[in-house]
Amino acid sequence: MPDPVRLDLHAHSRYSPDSKLDPLDIVRVARAQGLDGIAITDHNAVEGALHARDHSRSSGLLVITATEVSAQHGHVLAYGVTERIARDRSPRETVEEILALGGVPVAAHPYRFWSGLGEELTRSAPFAAYEVQNARTFRRGNARARELAGTNGVGATGGSDAHFLHEIGRAVTIVEGASTEAEVLEALRRGRTRAEGVDRGAGATVRYVTKTVGEWMLRGFRRI
Numbered sequence: 001m002p003d004p005v006r007l008d009l010h011a012h013s014r015y016s017p018d019s020k021l022d023p024l025d026i027v028r029v030a031r032a033q034g035l036d037g038i039a040i041t042d043h044n045a046v047e048g049a050l051h052a053r054d055h056s057r058s059s060g061l062l063v064i065t066a067t068e069v070s071a072q073h074g075h076v077l078a079y080g081v082t083e084r085i086a087r088d089r090s091p092r093e094t095v096e097e098i099l100a101l102g103g104v105p106v107a108a109h110p111y112r113f114w115s116g117l118g119e120e121l122t123r124s125a126p127f128a129a130y131e132v133q134n135a136r137t138f139r140r141g142n143a144r145a146r147e148l149a150g151t152n153g154v155g156a157t158g159g160s161d162a163h164f165l166h167e168i169g170r171a172v173t174i175v176e177g178a179s180t181e182a183e184v185l186e187a188l189r190r191g192r193t194r195a196e197g198v199d200r201g202a203g204a205t206v207r208y209v210t211k212t213v214g215e216w217m218l219r220g221f222r223r224i
Contacts, residue, residue, distance in 0.1 A: 002176070002177040002179070004174050004175060004176045004177070005036035005037060005062070005174070005175050005176075005177075005178055005179070005184075006034075006035055006036050006037075006172045006173075006174055007035065007036060007037035007038060007039065007062070007064065007172060007173050007175065007184065008030060008035055008037075008038045008039070008158075008159050008160050008162070008168055008169050008170075008171070008172050008173075009038075009039040009041070009064065009066070009077070009079070009106075009131075009157050009158065009159040009172075009173045010039065010041050010068075010077065010108070010131065010134065010157075010158075010159025010160060010161045010162070010171075011026055011030075011038055011039065011040050011041060011159065011160060011161070011162040011168060012040070012041065012042055012043070012048075012068075012161070012162065012163050013026055013040050013042055013048035013051075013052070014048070015040075015042040015045040015047045015048035016042040016043045016045065016048070016068075016163075016224075017043060017224055018043070018163060018224060019042075019163040019164075021162075021163070021164070021165060023040055023048045023049075023051045023052040023055070024051070024052065024055050025165060026038060026040060026052060026162070026165070026168060027052050027055055027056055027059050027061050027063065028059070029165045029168050029169075030061055030168055030169065031059055031060065031061045033168060033169040034169075035061070035168075035169055035172065036061070036062055037061060037062030037063065037064060037184070038052070038061065038062075038063060038064070038168070039063070039064035039065075039066040039079060039159070040052050040063070040066065041066045041067060041068040041077055041159070042067060042068065043067075043068050043070060043075075043224045044067065044068070044069060044070055044084060044085075044087050044224075045067060045084065046065065046066075046067050046081065046082055046083060046084055049063065049064075049065045049066050049067065049082075050065060050082060053065055062179070062180070062181065062184070063181075064079055064080070064181055064184055064185075065079070065080060065081060065082050065181070066078060066079045066080070066081065067081060067084065067085060068108060069085045069087055069094050069098075070087040070088065070224060071087070071088070071089060071090065071091045071093075071094045071117070072088055072089060072090050072091070073091065073117055073118070073121055074091070074107075074108070074110075074115055074116050074117035074118065074121065075108040075109070075115045075116070075117075076091060076094045076095065076098070076105055076106070076107065076108060076117075077105070077106040077107070077108045077131065077157075078094075078098040078101075078103045078104070078105055078106075079103055079104040079106065079184075079185060079188060080102060080103040080104055080181065080185045081098060081101050081102075081103040083101065085097050085098060085101070091107075091117055091121050091122075091124060091125040092124060092125040092126075094125075095125040095126055095127060099126075103185075104128050104129075104185050104188045104189055105125070105126075105127050105128060106127060106128060106129045106130065106131055106155075106157055106188070107122045107125075107127045107129075107130045107131060107145075108131050108134070109131050109134040109136070109137045109141065109142075109145070109161070110122040110130055110131070110141075110144075110145045110148065111137070111140075111141035111142075111144045111145055112134070112136075112137050112141055115224075116141070119144075119148060122148065123148075123152065127154060128154060128155055128188050128189050128191070129149065129154050129155030129156060129157050129188055129191065129193065130145050130146075130148060130149040130152075130154060130155075130156065130157070131145065131156075131157050131158070131159060131195075132145040132146035132149050132156040132157065132158065132195050133146070133156070133157075133158030133159075133171045133172075133195035133196060133197045133199075134158070134159060134160075134161050134171060135159070135160045135161055135162075135167065135170035135171040135197055135198050135199070135200065136160075136161040136167075136200050137161075137199065137200055138199060138200050139199035139200075142199055146195075153191070154191055155187075155188055155190070155191035155192065155193050156173075156191075156193060156194055156195045157173045157188070157193060157195055158171040158172050158173045158174075158195025158196060158197050159171055159172070159173065160172075160197070170197055170198050171195065171196070171197025171198060172195070172196060172197055173193050173194070173195055174193060174194045174195065174196065175187045175192070175193050176192065
């Protein structure tokens with residue numbers, strides 16, 4: 001049986017308004033970390049993922065095309081899409097467009113204050129999986145997301161939510177016997193994935209809150 005692959009399915013490049021990372025640096029570090037793959041999930045943008053995918057053909061790292069969509073009440077991860085998805089719509093409408101494009105919708109960090117959908121809205125849309133291990137989310141939020149995924153019988157994903165290079169690989173999705181993007185997407189659709197990694201600690205919380213609030217003010221108090 002092929003070895004399981006480890007993929008960080010949540011990372012941000014300079015095509016997100018809150019990160020400065022070059023997509024090629026993300027690929028380089030992910031490879032150096034021993035990861036088998038990465039998804040660059042920029043906020044409402046796909047350029048970083050496409051740039052990384054083109055480069056990955058010579059790097060040996062599997063890059064999953066993706067984006068993190070700002071729905072009305074929280075964030076939605078879309079895997080396997082190569083074009084932008086309209087923001088500020090309901091979770092269900094967002095999920096329906098992802099499905100229409102042949103992608104796989106995943107509820108990002110459902111219990112995170114400010115950018116998570118929360119339990120009711122997460123349940124309201126036909127997500128293939130929930131992100132249950134996000135390295136920028138408190139342990140309680142991750143645990144609740146894992147429990148909700150089990151209760152609803154959907155898959156589980158993990159990702160670092162990296163905005164800095166040292167964060168890459170701190171949480172990952174484990175997929176058995178997948179070597180292509182199509183195989184990873186099919187595993188996500190069928191709920192055949194598991195997640196592991198770390199939670200957000202006290203030190204990271206201070207840095208995260210300072211960075212998030214500062215950027216929010218610079219954006220004129222508009223959400224990403």
